[in-house]
Amino acid sequence: MEECKALIERLFCSENAQFEGYTLEREPEVVVPERLVRATLNRRTDADDRHDTYELTVFRHITGLAGELWEHTARNLLRVGALNHPALPQIAMGKFVPSEDIAFTLTRERGRPIDIDRTVAWAKRNPVRAFEHFSILLDALKELHAAGIIHRNLTAGSLTTHVIDMAKDPDEVAIILSRFEMSTLIGNVIRTVGAGSGPDNADEVRQFYTAPVGIEPERHLAFLAPELHSYLFDEHTSVRRDWVSTDIFGLAATVWEWFCGPVPDVLPEQYAQVKQALPTDRKAALGRLQRAMVSHLPSADLPAELTQALRRMLETHPKSRWNAYEAAKHLETHWQGIRGHWAAPDQKTPRLVAFLPDWSVQMLHEDRKWIQHSPATQAGQEELRFFLEHELAEAELVHSPRGALGYATGPDDTLKEAEWVLIGQRAVWFCAVLFDPVPMSTERKHFEEVLLIKYLRDKDITLELVTNQRRRKIEGGLKVIPFRPGQDLSGAVRGHRPWTDLQEAVRAGAKIDTLNEMYLRSLQFLLGYQHVVLKSRSYPFRTVGQRQGTVTIEFDETADAERRHASPMLSAYALDERRRPRFGDFFTSLHSERDGKATVLNVVRRGSSREPYFGGTGVTAVFREQVDADTIRVTVQGGGSIPQTGWIRHTDDAGTGPQLDRQERALKQLRVHPLLIESLRAPFSFDLGRGRWIDSRPFPGEVEFDGASRKLIERLLGTHPFFALQGPPGSGKSTLTAAAVRRNLAVEQGARILVTSQSNHTLDGLARKLIQQQGPRTLILRETAAGKEDEVRDPLVRAHTLTHLTRTVRDASTRLLQARLDRKEYEQPPYADRPYTEDLLKLAEEWGIDLERLVPLKEDDPRRELAKQWLEHITSDQIELGDRIRSGASVILATCSIAAIVNDGRWDPKDLFDWVIVEEAAKAWSTEIIVPLVLGVRWTLIGDHFQLGPHREEELEAFLTSLRNHPDPLVAMEYEQKDGHLGALRLFKQVFVGKTAKDYQQADSAVGRIENQFRMDKTIAEPVSRAFYPKVxxxxxxxxxxxxxxxxxxxxxxxxxxxFLRGRPLVWVDTSGCEGFGDEPRWRNPGEVDLVDRLAQLLKPLSAPSDQLDADDSLAILTPYKAQLELLGGRDSLRGREYTVHAFQGREADRVIVSLVRSTAVPGASIERNMGHVGRRELINVMMSRAQRLLIVVGNLQHFTTYGGEHWATVAKVLRHYGTVISADEVGS
Structure with a gap:
């Protein structure tokens, strides 16, 4: 004990301790000698708060089994923390301390272990509260079991409690389930105790089940399920004791005392028998006691449905008990009826909701037009009261800890008071408890019987409240009354019940983090913004004249105005014609981007709804010409005719809606995943590696990693639950990722890993490396959309799409299995006749099978019949084989969007991936990234926030800026939250804000970066590294x-x-001062096209073919502008080599020529005016970092140096020093 105490003091409590800041509250508890110690710590800053404690669990001699137990325990705690449940603790720290040969977990525990007798007395005084806490604990157990975690020692001693507000009500408490982190250790040990186990092993197990301080041993035994009795009392046992439902029994037995009374008092005879029984008779006596507990329930004056729940949870055989889901569902279904058993008569009257008539005039009458008459009139008040009673007839109450803050505008204190939310049919209504100021004082008189409606928001932008798990339906009805400040409500409230019981019920829900909620609010806005953009791209029209042949259609302003006015955000977005062009201009612009191809449009008939529905029967049309700004001509493609009135959009937009629906589903899943929210908003991590991933030897077929790379691989593998890795251009991100995945699968062979990226190109590049390294025995599946498998360009990766992989597995299994079945049972390896062909032996070797050494399967061997059945099965049922491959794949690769279909739209904690890796994370919208992230329990983001960011992020920023001083305060509020919205959008970039060089090196830091690059020649890398990756x-x-x-x-x-290129890897061909290199609007430069064409043809040796970017001497032509791209593509020597900078991110070529285009200066104007998006740091970085051995920049050096801003100035300065500048006139004609 003294040794353990000294260890804890040394690490946590002494001055300059490694984890200083804690005090030891009481003597440590040695749970298992030499293996496990538990202690309670307080932070020094928490000394005045006697409820805030930390439970420390120390795992000693951490090498070997103990180390693995600690790692799994820490992972379990992280998963528990992810549940964010009010009845479960949060992990505060998890560390491996090699110098002490220990590891530990530290969980924050609010409160102290419950006093069992005080708790029973409290439950007797407060049966409704006791029932509420029972339901909360059961819900916590349901979440634990769904996450694959069993408590294994759930008794009264596993609960802690604290008073929420002593001054207000000492009986209002929180009860928390704790000490379940022992589940992994207990489970491992008890599985080793069975028939033949020695007494020492059995005694070790029994230590886990000794009674806590303050509880009689016999009373404690009553909480332990019957399946535990055998190895608690028998010397030898082989009875299974590892049941999920053991937890169910423990919880039911614990709360039995809450509703029936102390076991010794209620069942004194049976209890005395247990106490007096000899060791050989104790198991039988305990069984009689527990059966008596069940028999007593009908006489305990409990609600019938509660009695049924406890009886089914206390079944003797573990298979007969309800599981946690069944029990929780039963309580939820009968919640109101059970509570009503204890309700007083006055608790069955309607509850009161008040409204402000003056507030309702603008909000409900003028803006939304939900009522016809103004509430300023008596008729309007009656209409409003009737409307609200209908709107709230099936209302549910939810608690919003931050009130309406973030949902409405106004003073912060007023917004925060509106913390009670009624979920209506159309809207979400934020309410505050009604109060009247007491004259001549600062006091208030609160009317707990009345909720006053203060604000409302649409349901689609408050989904985190609408979907809140802890909500209660309002039974007994509502009565709606008008209220004006100063009005005396004393008479109106008389006889009506207060809201306090419901408020307490919903307040006990999931622990809410206000910052997390604001982050979710920003994500919801980003998703809503994308919906608005999509909506803006469909237009209502009416037909002018004939409806066959070439049809003239014109914009229907009336229908469009009705739609816009129904959505304040759409109305704000459509104000600027740069965002939403006029009807004719929009479709003409689309047509101009098609490069001579037909512009195909979807047309549907207009129905009664304001919104179009493109999912039904429609017509396909082709754009022909623009008549004017509001009129175009189209022709029908295929059958049908253009309707008289309808909606029209581009066919390319058809896929956007389903993608946004997937993001919407992912956001709903994220709302119940607070650990992931926290990891994205303010990342934290633990190093669970214990040094076991350090390996100086490369795996076969790998490159030789240097020390820094090996350390990064170690951190990729050992950091939980979140890690973000910045990889500058050419730094080998995918190589490190592939190596980490390979090592993970080598150690954790049952792991499931999801690898995603926004782009197919990046995904397939990583897939190729994984496939080449892993071999066919590791199932690697490349998921695609239905019917899109053959669009995977890389043949090696295409072979791992579901259809191709199923065929490969079927064929290989059939050939190899049939070859073994063909051997006669009397034959013995090695076979003299060498029956196997070389290609069959090679196939077997690829699958890790030594076919020549396998003995034949004899006729009486059951494996032979099984092999025959399997052979028949895989050749006849390809669908099931495909499903088995999908569920059994070790690695699944999918784009962010397609990741949503990996689990067929299901979300089950048991199906979650062990590791989700997102490549190119800096380039994707955060709403895209969360689609794969919600499918896992551990997350790694890889990218580079100094390269191109989320698509069209600057347009979103401009839109948010435009909302400043918007007349609608709810729309203007989005401007006030601009920084939060943009921070949420730039998810990957935000993770690295404020990080220092030290953060990138610390073992338990959530961020890392690669500091070596291998793509570019050293000279080419100088401008990139110095301008964009400086030391800080x-x-x-x-x-x-x-x-x-x-x-x-x-x-x-x-x-x-x-x-002039000999021996020069970095050259700027300067067009300044040369004739014929002026730019033109829409930003093209024919002179530069001629020059680039000439340069490409002069290169000797000749460049590789355009479709061989991976080859030596490959050539890519880059430009920032689409108009210039079209001109470049018109040259024979350049066709197929031309790319926009955005399209080429993530790629590379041996030789790269860049055409910058811009040359016209506007002195005194902004960088944006002079350079456009070419002045953006991220674009310059990508453009300058694609070349391996030769980079030629063609452009006006003086223009870019003078007007391009600091980044171009730095690039030019470095290039002049390390590279070469020559005049365009010097390039041979």
Missing amino acids: PAVEEIGMPVSFLNTEKHKPHGLTAPG
Whole structure:
């Protein structure tokens, strides 16, 4: 004991302790000698708060089994924390301390272990509260079991409690289930105790079940399920004792005392028998006591439905008991009836809701037009009262801890008071408890019987409240009354019940983090914004003249105005024609981008709804021409005719709706995943690696990793639950990721890993590396949309799509299994006749099977019959085989959007992936990223926030800025939350805000970065590394920033022509001062096209074919502008090599030529005016970092140096120093 105490003092309590800041509250408890110690700590800053404690569990001798137990325990605690349940604790820290040969978990526990007799007395005084806490604990157990965690020692001693507000009501408490982190250790140990186990092993198990301090041993035994009795009392046993329902019995036995009374007092005879029984008779006596507990229930004056629940949870055989889901569902279904058993007569009267007539005039009458008459009139008040009673007839009450803050506008204190939310049919109504100021004082007189409606919001933007798990239906009805400040309500409230009981019930719901809620609110806005953008791209029309052949259609402003006015956000978005062009201009612009291809449109008939429905029967049309700003001509493609009135949109928009629906589903799942929300908003992590991932030897077929790379692989594998890795251009992100996945599967062979990316190209590049390294025995599945498998370009990766992989598995299994079945049972390996062909032996080797050494399956061997059945099955049922491959794949690769269908739309904690990896995370919208993230319990994001970010993020920022001073206060509120919305959008970038070099090196930090790059020649890398990856704080040498990004190698390009490129990997061909290189509107530069064309043809040796980007001497032509791209694509020597910068992110080529286009200066104007998006740091970075051995930049150097801002100035300065600048006139004609 003294040794354990000294260890805890040394690590946590002494001055300058490694984890200082804690005090030891009481003597440590040695749970298992030499293995497990438990202690209670207080933080020094919490000394005045006697309810805030931390439970410390120390695992000693952490090597070997104990180390694995600690790691699994820490993972379980992280998963428990992810549940964010009010009856479960939160993990505060988990560490491995190699110098002490220990590891520990530290959980924050509010309160103290319950006093069992005081708790029974409290329950007798407060049966409704006791029932509420029973339902909450049962719900916590349901969540634990769904996450695959069994408590295994749930008794009264597993509960802690604290008073929520002593001054207000000492009986209002919180009860928390604790000490379930022992479940992994107990489970492992008790599984080793069975028939033949020695007495020492059995005694070790029994230590887990000794009575806690303050509870008689016999009383404690009453809480332990019958399946535990055998190895508690018998010397030898082989009875199974590892049942999920053991937890159910323990909880039911604990709350039995709450509703029936102390076991010793209620059943004194049976209790005395247990107490007096000899060791050999104790098991039988305990069985009689527990059966008596069940028999007593009908006489305990309990609600029938509660009696049924306790009886079914106390069944003797574990298989006969209700599971946690069944029991929780039963209580939820009969919740009101059970509570009503204890209700007083006055608790069955309607509850009161008040409204402010003056407030309702604008909100309900003028803005939404939900009522016809103004509430300022008597008729309007009656209409409003009737409307509200109908709207709230089936209302549910929810608690919003931050009130209406973030949902409405007004003073913060007023917004926070509106914390009680009524979920109506149309809207969400924020209410506050009604109060009247007491004259000549600062006091208030509260009317607990009345909720006053203060604010409302639409349901679609308050889904976190609408879907709140802890909500209660309002039984007994509502009575709606008008209220004006100063009005005396004393008479009106008389005889009506207060809201306090319902408020207490819903307040006991999931622990709410206000910052997390605001983050969810921003994500919901981002999703709503994308819906608005999609809506803005469909237009109502009416037909002018004939409806066959070439049809003239014109914009229907009346229908569009009706739709816009119903959505304040759509109305605000459509104000600017740059965001939503006029009807004719929009479709003409689409047509101009099609490069001569037909512009195909979806047309549907207009119904009675304001919104179009494109999912039904429609017509396909083709754009022909624009007549004017509001009129176009189209022709029908295929059958049908253009309707007289309808809606029209581009066919490309058809896929956007389903993608947004997937993001909407993911956001709903995220709302019940607070650990993931916290990880994205303010990441924290634990190093669970224990050093076991350190391996200096490369795996077969791998590159030789340096020390820094091996350390990053170790952190990728050991950091839980969240890790973000920044990988600058050419730093080998995918190589490190593939190596980490390979090592993870080698150690945890049953793990399931989901790898995703926004782009197919990046995903397939990583897939190729994984497939090449893993071999066919590791099932790797490349998921695609239905019917899209053959669009996977890489043949190696295509072979791992579901149809192809199913065929491969079927064929290999059939050939190998049939070959073994063909051997006669008298034959013995090695077979003299060498019966197997070389290609069959090679196939067997690929699958890790030594076919020549396998003995034949004899006729009486049951495996032979099983093999025959399996052979018949896999050749006849391809669908089931495909399902087995999908569920059994170790690695699934899918784009972020397609990841939503990986589990067929199901979300079950048991089906979650052990690890979700998102590549190119900085480039995706956060609402895209959460689609795969919600499918896992551990998350790694990989990307580079210094390269291109989320698509069209600048348009969102401009839109938010435009909402400043918007006349609708709810719309203007989005401007006030602009920083939060943009931070949520730039999810990956936000993770790295404020991080220092130290953060990137710490073992338990949530962030890391790669500091070596391998793609670019050292000279080409200089401008990129110095301009975009400088050290922080800044360090300079020779007047230029020093970078943290290292490049070791020069890569000579070997060009022999043109002469000015020999030995020069980095060249700027400067067009300033040269004739014929002016830019043109829509931003193209024909002079630069001629020059690029000439350069491409001069290169010797010749460049590789355009479809071979991976080959030596490959050539890519980049430009920031689509109009320039079209001109470049018109040249024979350039066709197929041209790309926009955005399209080429994530790719590379041996040789790269960049055409910058811009050259016209507007002195005194902004960078945006002079450069457009070419002045953005992220785009410059990508553009300058795609080349491996040769980078040629074609552009007006003076223009970019003078007007391009600090980033272009730095690039130009570094390039002049390390590279070469030549005049365009010097390039041979």
